[in-house]
């Protein structure tokens with residue numbers, strides 16, 4: 001057991017060059033917190049279950065140290081030499097790898113990560129960030145809007161194009177593929193891309209408004225790059241990736257392509273709740289979001305609080321703060337670390353999942369206007385169809401930005417009135 005205690009040093013003062021992880025630790029029975037801390041630091045750096053004849057001082061010197069314990073929260077400092085610069089996979093394999101399976105812990109959650117400047121400098125971060133994405137649309141005074149055609153998969157390309165036209169003509173800025181729409185036989189990627197970008201150009205001419213398309217390029221990495229190349233050739237400004245099902249290695253490859261071609265990346269986080277939802281075990285969305293910002297997503301889904309998917313209010317507020325700004329003292333909590341992002345731009349928070357026009361006042365009150373509001377069912381479920389649904393969403397946003405009560409605004413805006421009639425509004429679920 002002593003070999004673990006070598007990884008605990010409550011007098012250790014982390015160096016600026018150390019990477020710090022904050023864990024929530026629940027030791028198994030008969031394991032002390034001190035031993036659990038040591039085992040986590042050991043297993044996630046360069047220790048193992050037994051003493052080693054091969055251990056030398058220069059190796060011991062770069063071991064991780066568990067240096068702080070407050071209630072169930074443990075901070076561990078990792079010398080930067082433990083990491084390959086510019087590689088998220090290697091970092092995750094270190095501090096988010098074997099440790100979750102250790103018998104010594106009953107539960108373990110990676111709550112937050114604080115990167116040293118050396119590591120930050122080895123990544124690009126977002127290409128565009130909030131300012132750059134807004135500049136694409138020349139829209140600065142309201143949330144941007146997006147819509148996913150629903151049903152999420154099954155439409156033919158022709159049907160999809162019709163819905164795309166309605167979404168853009170109804171005033172929404174961005175069309176978005178759903179997370180599981182890629183290249184199925186009923187709606188092939190290349191045909192969908194060519195169809196939708198042609199419609200986009202048409203609607204831009206008709207409306208005089210900038211429109212764009214978050215087209216889902218998720219696939220095996222070389223195929224994904226081929227799809228991103230086609231999007232670039234068609235004049236697309238964004239690609240969308242399901243970052244967790246594709247993985248950080250392919251995300252980093254896509255990021256390099258998008259840097260070379262000046263394209264923005266929309267990050268869908270499908271599958272995140274498999275390990276972010278359990279407050280006792282897994283990886284927090286904050287830790288994931290920081291890794292995504294490091295590599296360089298421009299937009300990231302953060303939840304709604306009021307919609308159909310799980311996400312606690314204080315976690316979503318902290319998440320928005322973390323990706324759009326910095327975590328400063330008045331946002332610090334026992335399970336959140338400070339971060340100084342240096343050259344790394346902020347990401348645009350996306351609020352999506354069960355939203356409809358009636359929930360807009362609550363979402364904007366909670367998250368402010370520097371967000372992208374996505375509505376799928378909340379547009380395509382409108383009694384008068386997708387175009388009316390898009391208009392209703394834009395009317396709800398106009399009402400809130402103008403400080404007018406929705407039902408008042410609905411008196412002169414029929415599409416909004418019909419949306420409010422169909423869906424309960426402003427009732428957080």
Ligand code: CAP
Pocket residue numbers: 148150152178179268269270301302303304308309350351352353354355374375376377378
């Ligand atoms: C929303 C959505 C998004 C979720 C993802 C869906 O559709 O397209 O994938 O918002 O969750 O498939 O559910 P609706 P999150 O607008 O019809 O609900 O944003 O939390 O990552």
Ligand code: MG
Pocket residue numbers: 148152178179180
């Ligand atoms: Mg979806």
